[in-house]
Amino acid sequence: MQPALKEDVSLVAEALAGNQLSFQLLVERYQDRMFGLVRHYTRNPVEIEDIVQDAFLKAFTRLTSFQQQSSFYTWLCRIAINTALDFHKRHGRNPVTAMEDPELAQAADRPGRGGPSVQAPDARMERAEMQRITQEVLAELPEIFRTVLVLREFEDMAYQDMADVLGISIGTVESRLFRARARFKEKLLQLHPEFGGD
Amino acid sequence: MNFNCQDALPLVDSYLDGELTEVRASLLRKHLLDCSACRTGAQDSKALSRWFAKPKELEFAPPAGFSARVARRAFAGDVGRPDGLTVGSAEANHEERGRLLQFVLTITAAAAAIMLVSAVALRDQRLPNADRLDAANPPATAEQVLLQLDKLNLSEGKALTPGAPASELPANAAGRKP
Numbered sequence: 502m503q504p505a506l507k508e509d510v511s512l513v514a515e516a517l518a519g520n521q522l523s524f525q526l527l528v529e530r531y532q533d534r535m536f537g538l539v540r541h542y543t544r545n546p547v548e549i550e551d552i553v554q555d556a557f558l559k560a561f562t563r564l565t566s567f568q569q570q571s572s573f574y575t576w577l578c579r580i581a582i583n584t585a586l587d588f589h590k591r592h593g594r595n596p597v598t599a600m601e602d603p604e605l606a607q608a609a610d611r612p613g614r615g616g617p618s619v620q621a622p623d624a625r626m627e628r629a630e631m632q633r634i635t636q637e638v639l640a641e642l643p644e645i646f647r648t649v650l651v652l653r654e655f656e657d658m659a660y661q662d663m664a665d666v667l668g669i670s671i672g673t674v675e676s677r678l679f680r681a682r683a684r685f686k687e688k689l690l691q692l693h694p695e696f697g698g699d
Numbered sequence: 700m701n702f703n704c705q706d707a708l709p710l711v712d713s714y715l716d717g718e719l720t721e722v723r724a725s726l727l728r729k730h731l732l733d734c735s736a737c738r739t740g741a742q743d744s745k746a747l748s749r750w751f752a753k754p755k756e757l758e759f760a761p762p763a764g765f766s767a768r769v770a771r772r773a774f775a776g777d778v779g780r781p782d783g784l785t786v787g788s789a790e791a792n793h794e795e796r797g798r799l800l801q802f803v804l805t806i807t808a809a810a811a812a813i814m815l816v817s818a819v820a821l822r823d824q825r826l827p828n829a830d831r832l833d834a835a836n837p838p839a840t841a842e843q844v845l846l847q848l849d850k851l852n853l854s855e856g857k858a859l860t861p862g863a864p865a866s867e868l869p870a871n872a873a874g875r876k877p
Contacts, residue, residue: 556779588780655753
């Protein structure tokens, strides 16, 4: 077991035993990453804070169900993503578009990404501008695609951890990620045809 | 085992993510050496991945005292907002399936009750009673219908006893030609 993971487990045990400071340390350890994760679901700083706080409060009420089979952060991610989706639902925003559910799509229809190629962002392009475009494109994607891209590209999660967070198999992670990248490329070229490579 | 392009393309991302087993990775590498179309696809994937640059600084930082506040609220019994939509949550999916099953069972029970009541009502209904039913040659016009009814009335009138008063005859038995 990795030292960081071991420490998480100890902190969880202490928090369960009634040590408030241990839980505070857990929050402190992961709060930055949680804010970074949730910003992909809303750009409003007040909403981000609300969602992260809610996610930690829910995590505390479920600490006994933390199985230690996955890392504490993976477990926390799952709660945070669900909290973000709940938040959208409560506010009448539906990030899940059933019509675009990739599980309903026939993978065989699109065996390869194909289509026009995309340019890598120009080295001279400002990082902030590139991030603005990426966020703009991500916001246009159905939640199911956005989440896999966020977990992989921004959270650097391994496929196994993504499978744990999303409650799906590694094979499904693979195919969902493949289609998510294809959608991202399509949407990027649709919104910014100037980045087309052909 | 050789890869064709259909096998290879979906694996390119996993290969670039470092998630392919060595066996599959080596098969893919071999295919990429031979196939320029898939090499172009792999280069495209690389170019695309460069769009996902992480911010150098935290874009939205937690406010000062955030962790202490959250821990205090947690220990004070604040449980956050109730759950609604959940993705990847086995318990929530199970709950959703339970609600759907309950709905289907309710609808099925209601339909069965309606069918039972209808069956009983139909059984008790008085069926048509006649010596002969003849639908082979139905009367074509209203006039013909009236003539047939008059014939029927007359025949019923004759069936009565000869001494019976006129009031016992059917009302339209007299005065109309058959």
